Amino acid sequence: MxxxxxxxxxxxxxxxxxxxxxxxxxxxxxxxxxxxxxxxxxxxxxxxxxxxxxxxxxxxxxxxxxxxxxxxxxxxxxxxxxxxxxxxxxxxxxxxxxxxxxxxxxxxxxxxxxxxxxxxxxxxxxxVVHEKTSSEYDANILDEILKGEHARVVDRFRSFLDKPDFSWQVLRNKEDFRNRILQQVQLLGEAGYGAMAYPPEYGGTGDMPAYAAIFEHLMFVDGSLAVKFGVQFGLFGGSIQKLGTKKHHDEYLTDAGTTKLLGCFAMTETGHGSNVRGIKTTATYEKSSDSIIIHTPGKNDNKEYIGNAIHSKIATVFAQLIVNGKNEGVHAILVPLRNENHEELEGVSVKDNGYKLGLNGVDNGKIWFNNVKVPRENLLNKYGEIQEDGTYASSIKNPNKRFFTMLGTLVGGRICVARGALGGSKMALSIAVKYALNRRQFNDNVKVQEDLIMDYPTHQLRLTPAIAGAYVYHFTLEEMMKRYSDYSQPDKRKIETQVAGLKSIITWFANETIQECREACGGKGYLLENRIADLKGDVDIFTTFEGDNTVLLQLAAKGILSDFRAEFNSAGFASVLKLLQTQLSDKLTAINPLYSNKVDAKHLYNPKFHRHAFDYRTRRLTYTLAMRIRNYIKKGIPSYQAFLKVQTHLLALGKAYSVELAYNIFCDHYQQIEDLKYRALLEKVGCLYALDQINKDAKWFLEQGYIGGTKSKAIRQRVERLSTELRPHIEVLVDGFGIPEHCLTAPITK
Ligand SMILES: Cc1cc2nc3c(=O)[nH]c(=O)nc-3n(C[C@H](O)[C@H](O)[C@H](O)COP(=O)(O)OP(=O)(O)OC[C@H]3O[C@@H](n4cnc5c(N)ncnc54)[C@H](O)[C@@H]3O)c2cc1C
Structure with missing residues (x-):
């Protein structure tokens, strides 16, 4: 019974x-x-x-x-x-x-x-609960935390954008679209925003971190605006600022900042994109006329995809500098393209690249040079110059080092690209979350009304870890820009390595997130008016320009290998391997069966566990990579071939290192937050990011025996659980991104 x-x-x-x-x-x-x-x-x-x-x-x-x-x-x-x-x-x-x-x-x-x-x-x-969002947290406080020390500049900038000139419009004709974007860039230049990163004597405030913060906001207006702004002020103006000397600054920088002088940055060629060192354009010094002759030698040696090419008067052209018959490597030279009437100068030919997948408000084009003569002074000569007697001189003797030093000065642009992609993902997440908090589909008979789609665990799992990622990457990029702009630390090699990796994982993250948001909004997400379609088209190429992600990650991994060598006082490859091995076995002693199957919440939520897991992964990948390379080299395989054989391993290391770096920076930041309530919220957000990352790479951790099956399952469940626990705060979390109402125009957000 x-x-x-x-x-x-x-x-x-x-x-x-x-x-x-x-x-x-x-x-x-x-x-x-x-x-x-x-x-x-x-x-x-x-x-x-x-x-x-x-x-x-x-x-x-x-x-x-x-x-x-x-x-x-x-x-x-x-x-x-x-x-x-x-x-x-x-x-x-x-x-x-x-x-x-x-x-x-x-x-x-x-x-x-x-x-x-x-x-x-x-x-x-x-x-049935009608209340959609808890009032436990205040989005304005989160916004203040994210704005950090740029609060004043960002607030002013948000108000500046609140005018019809910056309202979002659907312009499918590229000429109309480009004209509108050009006007917007000019307005920003005239208001002093373009010059922000330049020194005060050229109209700026020398504040590169604040520049990056406002740059991200341009993505909320339009991706084309962000990119054209970046080309004019960051790439073109930035090349003059970083590669030029006082005479160039005095002559060009102020006008570049106000847009009185429109310019472009002509590095890529049809035949050479990722391999910049292999570009073919020549810049040959002619002593008799004391000038440099710029020339496109062959069929695929023209510049290509160059942003601002149609509107520009002048270009920073990257070319092989030949002085007295000797190739001194890639250098940058200012080359006028058009006269006052905007007619192409003799020897210059520019062609429109036409319609693209996205960014159609940006005028990308191809450029050819047919023996175009420019004065010797047009060489941006900070790192190498042609002296009055016609000889070449550089303070950096090693051409390889010189080349990387020149490119290294442009790393700020790479941080901005990642920041722009992040802005795109924040925008898409805000739209998707707001839609999910209004949209109802399905119910069972118990309920009076249909369920909000935000209440589905699948929906929470699709959006919440991405929101956590956006928070983590926000602090990461803020910190990287701060370190990059710290002039008391002139050696930027480590930062270059780090930015190469972060740019890759963040732009990929942004693309995945935007796609997820598109799907999360169903058919509405596909309509232009709801903005996600454009974000998808625009942010797509962020994985390729300013360095293709796959290529950059290899660069990052090579940098990590050298960093490890430096960490051990250049003790030589063999001793590095030995030390790495010792460190790994130290770590492995912590990984007994008890540890690898420890599933209690206290352990899984502890940042110490996450840091340990990430550190272990980076070190193990570094060690095994170094071992593999050493074995190939021992067998007599040339180092280029050896590195090719371990390409996928390089990528895995680049990603692992970048995730670890991002999480560590995030932890260091949220732990500084004084308000304990918000610190706890961000700790939870960070925990979700970390567990989600471990879960995504669970196969690797399982293979290594770092986690057992039970722990792997527990981590997956915790990711779901945390996503659900953050559900009441999800709207506050996206509102915390601080996207102004006048930019959040998608009708589905209303
Ligand atoms: C909209 C747009 C705007 C741009 N703006 C500018 C600009 O203003 N100025 C400028 O100079 N350039 C600009 N670019 C060019 C951009 O920087 C290049 O497209 C980029 O550097 C990649 O070069 P690529 O297109 O030749 O690709 P490739 O280098 O040919 O790469 C093609 C594929 O091959 C893979 N690959 C290449 N090398 C390797 C390798 N070693 N190992 C493994 N895989 C490899 C890459 O991962 C990629 O998937 C722009 C491009 C676009 C589309």
């Missing part, structure tokens, strides 16, 4: 047992959590404990009738599950037994079992 009159002690556990047995996958760790609680719960007598323990046996599960009885008992009580309760299941139990207090033991089960309201609410009568 079925028992219907449960004691109070048993009754309070019934919702939990009902949930546990509705999911056939009762794991050993789940059983042990519940068992432990039952032992500790002093509100239970011996018989009750015995009964509850009996219901926990996997080999003799409760009969179906028993489970039906639990269901009936809960249904008859008329007590409903309130989703918005902090501990919905414990609160349900509390109300079931008419108790005034929550049983802490039950709370413990609820917190530690990884069961989520969205997984079990179909089992109960649910009280």
């Amino acid at each position: 079925i028992v219907t009159d449960y004691s109070i002690g048993i009754l309070q556990y019934i919702p939990f047992f009902y949930v546990i047995w509705s999911d056939d996958l009762l794991s050993a760790s789940e059983i042990s959590v519940v068992q432990k609680v039952i032992e500790l719960d002093t509100s239970l007598n011996v018989d009750e404990k015995h009964q509850l323990r009996r219901w926990l046996k996997r080999d003799t599960p409760p009969f179906d009738d028993e489970i039906k009885n639990w269901k009936q008992t809960i249904a008859n009580s008329k007590v409903r599950l309130i989703e918005s309760d902090t501990y919905p299941l414990s609160s349900l139990s509390q109300r079931l037994v008419n108790s005034e207090n929550l049983n802490d033991h039950l709370k413990h089960i609820e917190v530690h079992l990884g069961i989520q309201p969205n997984h079990y609410n179909h089992l109960f009568d649910v009280e």
Whole structure:
């Protein structure tokens, strides 16, 4: 006979047992959590404990009738599950037994079992909750935290953008689109925003980090605006600032900053993109006329994809500098393209690249030079110059080092590209979340209204880890720009390595996120008016320009290998390997079976665990990579070929290193936040990012024995759980990005 009159002690556990047995996958760790609680719960007598323990046996599960009885008992009580309760299941139990207090033991089960309201609410009568978002956190405070020290500049800039000139429009004709974007760039230049990163004597404030912050905001207006702005002020103006000397600054920088002089940055050629060192354009010094002759020698040696090419008067042209018959390597030379009437100068030929997948407000073009003569002074001569006597001189003797030093000065642009992509993903996430908080689809008969799509666990899992990523990468890029702009640290090699990796993972992250957001908005996401379509087209190329991601990651990995050598005082390859091996075995001693299957929340949520996992991955990949290269070289394989053989390994290391770097920077930042409530929120956000990253690479961690199957499963569940736990705060989290209302124009956000 079925028992219907449960004691109070048993009754309070019934919702939990009902949930546990509705999911056939009762794991050993789940059983042990519940068992432990039952032992500790002093509100239970011996018989009750015995009964509850009996219901926990996997080999003799409760009969179906028993489970039906639990269901009936809960249904008859008329007590409903309130989703918005902090501990919905414990609160349900509390109300079931008419108790005034929550049983802490039950709370413990609820917190530690990884069961989520969205997984079990179909089992109960649910009280419909109309409230969409908790008011526990204030988006303005998050926004202030993100703005950091740029708050004043950013606030002013947001107001500046609040005018019809910057309203978003659908312009499918490229000429109209380009004209509008040009006007916007001119307005920004005239208002002093273009010159921000230049020194005060050229109209700026020398504040590169603030420049990066406003750059990101341009993505909220239009991707084409951000890119054309970046080309004019960052690439063209920046090349004069960083590669030129005072005479160039005095002559060009102020006008570049106000847009009185429009210019472009002509590096890439049709035949040579990623391999800049291989470009073919020549810049030959002619002593008799004291000038440099710029020439496109062959069919595919023209410049290509050059932004601002159609509107520019002048270009920074990268070419092989030949002085007295000797090739001194790639240098940058200012080459006028057009006269006052905007007619092409003799020997210059420019052709429109036409329509593109995105960024159609930017005028990209091809440029040919047919023996174009420019004065010797036009060589941007900070790192190498042609002296008055016609000889070449450089303070950096090694041509290889000179080339990388020149390119290294342009790393700020790469940080901005990542920042722009991040801005695109923040915009898409804000749109998708706001839509999901209004859009309802499906319900069961229990509910009066259909469910918000934001309440689906799948939706939470699609958007929340990406929001966490956006927060982590925001702080990462802020910090990288700060380090890059710190002139007291002139050696930027490490930062170059780091930025190469971060640019890659962040622009890829942005593309994946925008695609996910598009799908998360269903058909509405595909409509131009809702902005995600353009973000997709625009942000796509961020993975390629300013360095193709696959190529950059290899650069990053090579930098990491050299960094390790430096870390060990240039002790030589063999000693580096030895030291790495020792470090790894030190780490491995921590990884015993107990560690690799440790699944309690305290451990999984502890940043120390995340840092350990990331550090272990980076070091292990570095060690195995170094070993492989050494073995190839020992066999007599030339180093170029050896590196080719380990290309995929290089990529894995580049990514692993970048994720670790981003997470470490994020942790260092949120730990500085004084308001403990917000610090805790961001810790949770960081935890979600870290566990999501480990989960995405679970195969690797499992292969290495770093985590066991149980831990891998627990991590996956925790990612879901954290995504659900952050659900009440999701709108605040995206509002914290601070995208101004006048930019968030997508009708589906209203
Ligand atoms: C819209 C747009 C705007 C641009 N603006 C400018 C600008 O203003 N100024 C400018 O100078 N340039 C500009 N570029 C050019 C851009 O920087 C290049 O497209 C980029 O550097 C890649 O070169 P590529 O297109 O020749 O590709 P490639 O170098 O040919 O690469 C093609 C593919 O080959 C792969 N690949 C190449 N080398 C390797 C390798 N060693 N190992 C493994 N895989 C490899 C890459 O991963 C990539 O997938 C722009 C491009 C676009 C599309």
